[in-house]
Amino acid sequence: MAKGVRKIHYKLPDGKEMVEEYNISTDVIQRRMWKAFDPFRGEKWNVELGDPLAQLDNVDSIGIKENSTAPTLTKRITKKSIEWRIRNLPYPRDVYSVEADDEGITVRTSNKKYFKKINVPELERAGLKTDNSLLSFTHQFNTLIITYKKPTKVTEMETKILEMAKLVSPTKVPDLKDAPSECRPS
Numbered sequence: 001m002a003k004g005v006r007k008i009h010y011k012l013p014d015g016k017e018m019v020e021e022y023n024i025s026t027d028v029i030q031r032r033m034w035k036a037f038d039p040f041r042g043e044k045w046n047v048e049l050g051d052p053l054a055q056l057d058n059v060d061s062i063g064i065k066e067n068s069t070a071p072t073l074t075k076r077i078t079k080k081s082i083e084w085r086i087r088n089l090p091y092p093r094d095v096y097s098v099e100a101d102d103e104g105i106t107v108r109t110s111n112k113k114y115f116k117k118i119n120v121p122e123l124e125r126a127g128l129k130t131d132n133s134l135l136s137f138t139h140q141f142n143t144l145i146i147t148y149k150k151p152t153k154v155t156e157m158e159t160k161i162l163e164m165a166k167l168v169s170p171t172k173v174p175d176l177k178d179a180p181s182e183c184r185p186s
Contacts, residue, residue, distance in 0.1 A: 005024065028077060073118070084146040091109055091139075100132040
């Protein structure tokens with residue numbers, strides 16, 4: 001626990017790793033990341049929920065940088081809903097169509113400039129399908145905000161997970177000043 005955040009690192013039996021960060025004061029999950037192996041970059045963390053990790057520009061690497069005006073999707077969870085924000089979408093609200101289907105949520109524009117399929121892993125884990133009646137959206141400041149009201153089954157599941165997470169005792173970080181010299185970072 002640091003800076004008002006409870007971090008829990010899961011190492012699953014199938015070899016996967018997941019990290020969850022909870023806000024201590026609100027008991028709401030802020031970030032969920034899964035460790036994945038990329039054949040080009042090695043191990044990296046995929047952010048399922050919350051703001052993406054800050055990418056440091058490496059002067060030595062030459063590569064392609066994503067355009068800063070390209071639409072970006074972020075996801076957050078509140079106590080009663082799941083919310084996605086797609087930034088850098090400049091069109092008026094009536095251009096957007098947001099629909100729930102068996103595979104998730106589909107966002108498209110009538111001018112065919114943007115299309116996105118959004119998976120809802122929280123519903124998949126609970127064995128539920130997306131429901132159009134629980135879906136709403138709005139548009140302001142070039143950001144499309146999609147809100148999905150959580151079904152009670154998902155809320156109950158998250159409550160049980162949070163209760164288990166609170167029972168986990170934190171591990172003590174060793175004091176490096178007393179460590180042998182070969183163990184100290186340089």
